[in-house]
Structure formats: C-alpha cells, structure tokens
Amino acid sequence: MLKPAPKTGRKAATVTREKIRILICDDEKLILTIISRILTSANYEVVTTTSPVEGIAAFKSGSFAAVITDVMMEPVDGFIFREMIRACNKTIPIVFLTSLIGGSDHYLLNMITQDPCSYFIPKQSGKLLLLNKLDQILMAYRTERAQNFAQNRLREELALASNIQRAMLPPYVYSGNCFEYSCLYRPLHKISGDLYERLPITDSRGIMVFGDLSGHGIHSALAMIAVQSFLKSIDLDQENLPCTLARKLNGFLWRQLHGIAYMCALIVFYDFEKNIMRYYNSGMGDLLCVNSRTGKLRDLNPEKRGSLPLGMMPDGDFEQSDTVEAVFDDGEYFIAASDGISDLSMSPDGTEGLDMALFRELLGQAVIQSRELGDIVALPFQIYSMLELAGYAFPQDDTMLMVMRKKTHPRRGVLYYGSIRCLHEEVDRLVQQVAETVNTRFAPCIELAVSVELMLQEHLTNILNHGFDGRDHDGEYIFVKVVDAGRNLIVTVWDFGREWRFDTSVMRDPDKHLDMLNDSGAVNGRGVAIIQKIASRISRKRLAGLNECTFVIPQITESASK
Amino acid sequence: MKKMIQEYLESQFGTDTPEMLREFFDEYRGNMTEGIAALEQLLDSGDAASLVKKAHTLKGLALVIGDRDLSSALLDFEHAALNNTLDLCSKLLPELKRGLEMLRDDGE
Numbered sequence: 189m190l191k192p193a194p195k196t197g198r199k200a201a202t203v204t205r206e207k208i209r210i211l212i213c214d215d216e217k218l219i220l221t222i223i224s225r226i227l228t229s230a231n232y233e234v235v236t237t238t239s240p241v242e243g244i245a246a247f248k249s250g251s252f253a254a255v256i257t258d259v260m261m262e263p264v265d266g267f268i269f270r271e272m273i274r275a276c277n278k279t280i281p282i283v284f285l286t287s288l289i290g291g292s293d294h295y296l297l298n299m300i301t302q303d304p305c306s307y308f309i310p311k312q313s314g315k316l317l318l319l320n321k322l323d324q325i326l327m328a329y330r331t332e333r334a335q336n337f338a339q340n341r342l343r344e345e346l347a348l349a350s351n352i353q354r355a356m357l358p359p360y361v362y363s364g365n366c367f368e369y370s371c372l373y374r375p376l377h378k379i380s381g382d383l384y385e386r387l388p389i390t391d392s393r394g395i396m397v398f399g400d401l402s403g404h405g406i407h408s409a410l411a412m413i414a415v416q417s418f419l420k421s422i423d424l425d426q427e428n429l430p431c432t433l434a435r436k437l438n439g440f441l442w443r444q445l446h447g448i449a450y451m452c453a454l455i456v457f458y459d460f461e462k463n464i465m466r467y468y469n470s471g472m473g474d475l476l477c478v479n480s481r482t483g484k485l486r487d488l489n490p491e492k493r494g495s496l497p498l499g500m501m502p503d504g505d506f507e508q509s510d511t512v513e514a515v516f517d518d519g520e521y522f523i524a525a526s527d528g529i530s531d532l533s534m535s536p537d538g539t540e541g542l543d544m545a546l547f548r549e550l551l552g553q554a555v556i557q558s559r560e561l562g563d564i565v566a567l568p569f570q571i572y573s574m575l576e577l578a579g580y581a582f583p584q585d586d587t588m589l590m591v592m593r594k595k596t597h598p599r600r601g602v603l604y605y606g607s608i609r610c611l612h613e614e615v616d617r618l619v620q621q622v623a624e625t626v627n628t629r630f631a632p633c634i635e636l637a638v639s640v641e642l643m644l645q646e647h648l649t650n651i652l653n654h655g656f657d658g659r660d661h662d663g664e665y666i667f668v669k670v671v672d673a674g675r676n677l678i679v680t681v682w683d684f685g686r687e688w689r690f691d692t693s694v695m696r697d698p699d700k701h702l703d704m705l706n707d708s709g710a711v712n713g714r715g716v717a718i719i720q721k722i723a724s725r726i727s728r729k730r731l732a733g734l735n736e737c738t739f740v741i742p743q744i745t746e747s748a749s750k
Numbered sequence: 751m752k753k754m755i756q757e758y759l760e761s762q763f764g765t766d767t768p769e770m771l772r773e774f775f776d777e778y779r780g781n782m783t784e785g786i787a788a789l790e791q792l793l794d795s796g797d798a799a800s801l802v803k804k805a806h807t808l809k810g811l812a813l814v815i816g817d818r819d820l821s822s823a824l825l826d827f828e829h830a831a832l833n834n835t836l837d838l839c840s841k842l843l844p845e846l847k848r849g850l851e852m853l854r855d856d857g858e
Contacts, residue, residue, distance in 0.1 A: 218781055222814050229763075
C-alpha cells in the first residue's frame with residue numbers, strides 16, 4: 189500500500205531546508221519502515237510503497253528527487269521497475285538497496301550499473317553511510333541538471349542571438365530593377381562577426397558595406413550588431429562617398445568599441461546605371477571582378493589602395509585619393525568575401541589553407557555557368573560547394589561571400605523571380621500571384637495554372653512545416669523562379685531547410701501511391717506524391733546548406749504556349 | 751531484545767525511543783519466524799528457485815536490523831539453494847532455527 193512515511197516525533201531540525209522527496213519501494217514492510225525513519229530523521233520527505241506497480245503510479249503523480257528500490261520484488265523486480273521509471277524520466281537517480289555480499293552477485297551488479305544514473309547501497313550500510321551516499325548521489329544529480337540547464341539556456345540564447353543577427357542583415361538575395369545580389373553568410377559558431385548592409389540611394393545607386401569584426405563568436409557578434417545598427421541609422425545623401433563613410437565608421441568604432449573590436453571593411457559605392465564601382469578598402473580582401481563570358485578576373489586595385497582596419501586609430505586620413513574607382517562592363521560580376529573564405533582549410537587544424545589560384549579558377553567557372561543559367565541566387569553557394577568538393581571543408585572563421593551583378597535586359601520567359609519570407613501568408617500570396625500570372629499568360633489553359641499553384645503550394649508548405657525541424661525559420665527566405673521554357677514551365681525553388689529527398693519509387697507511379705494513401709485514409713504524405721504527379725522531372729541540389737529544387741511542368745498543349 | 755540487535759538499532763536511532771526499537775524488533779522476529787517456516791516448507795517441496803528468493807529477502811531483513819548471526823546463516827543458505835544443493839540447505843536449516851531461538855530467548 190502506498191503511504192507517506194510516519195513522522196519520527198523528533199524535534200524539527202534546527203537548519204531548515206526545502207524537503208527533498210524520495211520514493212522508496214520494497215516489498216518488505218519492515219525495511220520500508222526502517223529506511224523511511226532514517227530518511228525522515230534527516231529531513232527528507234518520503235513516500236513508501238511495497239508494490240512497484242503502485243510505485244510507478246506514485247512516481248508519475250509526484251515530483252521526486254530520487255527513487256530507492258529493492259531488487260527482488262513481486263510481481264516485477266527492481267529492474268523492470270527501473271524501466272518503468274526510465275520511460276518517464278531518463279536521469280533521475282535510482283538507488284538499489286541490495287543485500288549483495290561478496291563476488292557472487294556480478295550479474296546483479298552488472299544489471300544495476302548498465303544504467304548510468306543507477307546506484308546501489310548495501311542494505312547493511314547503516315544510517316550514516318546511507319545518508320552520506322544519498323547526499324552524494326543527489327548532489328551529483330543536481331550539479332548535472334544545473335549544468336544541462338545552463339548549457340540548454342546557452343544554446344537557446346545563441347539561437348536567439350543568431351536569429352537577431354539574421355534579422356539585422358538584409359535578405360540574402362536581392363533582385364531589383366537594376367541589379368541583383370546573392371550572399372552566403374555562414375557563422376563559424378551560430379553567430380558571426382561578419383556583416384553586410386545595403387544602403388540604397390536610388391534603385392541603381394547606393395552603398396554596400398562589407399565588414400569583418402575582429403575575433404569571432406559572441407564578442408564579435410555583439411560588435412557586429414552595434415555596427416549594423418549604426419549603419420542603419422546613417423542618412424545617405426549624394427555627398428556620401430566610401431571614404432566619408434569609412435571615416436564615420438572609424439569614429440564610431442573608436443568611440444564606442446575601442447579596445448573591444450576593430451573592423452576590416454570594404455565600402456562600395458555602386459552605380460549600375462553608369463556602370464561605376466567606387467570602393468574604399470580598410471584591411472579586407474579586395475573586391476573581385478569576374479568577366480562572365482571568359483571567367484577571367486580583372487584586378488581593380490593594382491596600386492593596392494586602402495587603409496588599416498577601422499577603429500584602430502582615433503583619426504585616419506580616409507582620403508578620396510585612396511578610393512578605387514572602376515568602370516565596368518554589363519557582363520562583369522563583383523564578388524566580396526570575408527577572410528573566412530581565404531582561411532578555408534583542408535584540415536581541421538587549419539594548416540592547409542586555401543590555394544588562391546584554385547579559388548580564382550573555380551570562381552571563373554562558376555560565374556560562366558551562372559551566366560548560362562541566368563540567375564545568381566545559388567552562385568555563392570555553388571562557389572563554396574566547389575571549394576568543399578576540392579577538399580576545403582574545414583572553415584576556420586565566419587564566412588561571407590557575396591556576388592553582385594547588373595541586370596542587363598529582361599530575361600526571356602521569366603514569369604516570376606523573387607523571394608518571400610518563410611511565412612504561410614507569404615506563401616499563399618506568392619502562389620496566388622504565380623497562378624494568376626500563368627493563367628493570364630496561358631489563358632484559356634487554366635489547368636496549367638492550377639497545376640503550378642498546387643505544386644508550389646505543396647512544396648512551399650512542406651518547407652515551412654517540415655523543412656526546419658522545429659528550428660525558428662521566420663527570418664529565413666525562400667526564393668522562387670518560374671520560367672516559360674516553351675514546351676514546359678520550369679519552377680525553381682531555393683530554401684535553407686533540410687535536404688529534400690524525393691522517393692523515386694513514388695515517382696514511378698504517383699497515381700498508385702495516391703490511391704494507396706486514399707484507400708488507407710492517410711492524412712499526411714500526399715504532398716510529395718502530388719508534386720511528383722504534376723512535375724514530369726524533378727532535380728535537386730544541396731549547395732552549402734542551400735536547397736535548389738527544379739520542377740519541370742509540361743504544358744498541356746503546345747498551342748497553349750504563346 | 752537480542753543484545754546485538756539492540757546495540758545496532760540504538761546506534762542508528764539513538765536511545766530515546768525504546769518503544770519504537772522494540773516495535774522494530776518484534777516485527778522482525780515475527781517476520782523471521784514466518785520466513786524460516788516458509789523456508790522449511792519450500793525445502794520439503796524441493797523448490798530451489800523460491801528458496802533462493804526467500805532466503806535473499808530474509809537475509810536483507812536481517813542485515814537492515816543488524817542481526818549478523820542470522821544474515822550470515824541465511825547467506826550460506828541462499829548460496830546452497832542457488833547451487834541447488836538442497837541437502838546442504840537441510841543441514842543449514844537447524845542453524846537458522848537456532849538463530850530464531852536466540853531471538854526468542856535473548857533479552858526476554
């Protein structure tokens with residue numbers, strides 16, 4: 189029978205502490221009585237039971253700091269009782285009170301110690317040893333719980349800091365009327381000391397700031413947020429030149445973060461109407477310029493103009509004469525990278541650093557390929573992925589890699605090209621917009637619009653509901669491109685969720701799969717089958733954390749395409 | 751009360767609650783009387799597995815109350831039953847009974 193242990197009748201302990209509750213299970217009542225007397229005399233609160241079945245019910249209904257149990261009991265022994273407890277709580281200390289003597293009880297000892305949070309105390313221990321041992325066990329348990337709690341809190345706070353940091357940054361991909369960019373941003377440990385900020389003046393003109401705060405981790409991430417906030421507060425006017433902004437940033441860093449952080453920076457004034465790029469480099473890797481036809485790099489700064497990193501001295505020259513100015517062709521791409529790229533290594537200890545000649549070669553290849561594909565969303569991820577494949581798989585620092593280019597002419601057949609935030613209402617809006625565009629273009633062929641709508645809705649909802657495995661994704665973006673390619677519509681979706689694996693067996697006969705789901709009354713699992721029924725071909729890539737899924741949707745009739 | 755047990759219980763709970771210690775002892779003696787009778791019956795039926803379990807339980811009881819004589823005798827009995835040497839168990843049974851007699855005689 190389950191009952192609270194009787195009171196000892198002794199005077200209350202002079203040192204009061206919150207009572208610790210212990211559950212004791214032993215089918216021998218006298219043992220229960222004696223052990224509970226010992227524990228209550230030491231100010232423990234005790235619940236006793238002679239039955240493991242009642243014991244588990246008590247355990248579920250109360251809050252205990254430890255369980256003390258006999259081994260040999262009926263109808264279930266102490267080990268089955270432990271399994272029942274472990275189903276509810278993996279770590280609570282379970283103390284086996286045993287009468288093991290000598291070396292013949294190895295089996296029982298093995299059984300007890302198989303569980304890392306199980307202990308044993310011999311029945312003949314006596315009061316002092318029992319209380320001391322129990323104190324030690326509870327102290328170890330409390331310490332471990334406190335450590336786990338602190339670690340979990342730190343993890344949660346880092347995740348929150350990471351989200352805040354992401355929210356401070358502009359979208360990773362931008363596609364305006366005059367130019368577009370895509371940026372890979374990868375902290376070494378959840379949060380980063382790298383930053384980028386776009387300060388637009390007009391559609392075609394503005395300033396891009398790339399920064400790399402000294403150090404990495406929390407220290408530089410906090411400094412990054414301060415700098416990013418400062419940048420967002422700046423009012424730009426026509427007079428703002430990269431060197432003026434460098435002076436302002438230097439002043440801010442010196443006054444506010446002196447002794448805490450300094451920053452390597454690349455401050456770029458762009459004018460995609462007049463094809464002018466003007467930049468000031470303060471200790472960062474130079475802006476790279478790649479010809480998208482030849483893949484060749486052009487050195488924009490042969491005189492190596494620039495200055496020391498910002499925030500190292502109270503006053504700097506930051507002269508206009510140190511600014512690099514370049515006129516560019518429409519087909520040239522610009523690439524800015526933090527030293528996380530040059531610090532990429534072939535070994536975990538960072539000893540085999542990046543071969544810059546190889547990097548330049550891969551860069552050229554990737555840019556040519558990107559020009560042929562017609563978009564740059566995946567380009568920085570493609571470059572990073574190529575470096576990983578070449579063996580540079582061990583980052584040593586926060587990494588940022590941005591590619592920018594001018595938008596030269598309207599792309600043929602592009603029906604939709606843009607990003608949305610990972611929110612259901614934005615998915616609904618995008619899907620509706622795409623469906624309307626397709627319907628207008630292919631009217632009266634409404635079936636095609638419905639197919640695209642259904643496929644996009646299923647895929648994007650899948651990403652939101654299942655792609656992030658519980659990770660907060662409000663700050664993430666999904667980019668979508670829909671192209672009329674004559675006989676087919678090609679839909680490409682880029683996202684940062686988990687890697688998608690389409691089951692090819694479903695692909696062979698999606699109708700059969702859907703019938704099976706219908707017959708079994710299944711609620712889930714239709715999405716992928718529906719997508720595979722609509723798309724005649726699906727291809728997917730995983731590029732440095734970015735998913736690229738391409739769906740080919742056949743048009744219903746050839747005449748439907750205008 | 752058997753002196754060995756009394757000394758042990760006083761070392762655990764002090765000397766100011768003699769009634770409680772007496773209750774413990776009386777309950778122990780009752781349990782042990784029933785338990786050893788049960789062992790005898792199990793020995794007659796030749797149920798070695800049940801003998802092991804029962805002897806183990808009684809041994810735990812004796813250890814908790816500080817009865818070193820009976821806990822030692824019960825350990826020997828448990829091992830004999832574990833090895834399925836019931837003849838040896840029969841030979842050890844009188845020792846258990848002597849231990850039980852000491853509970854009845856000692857201190858009364």
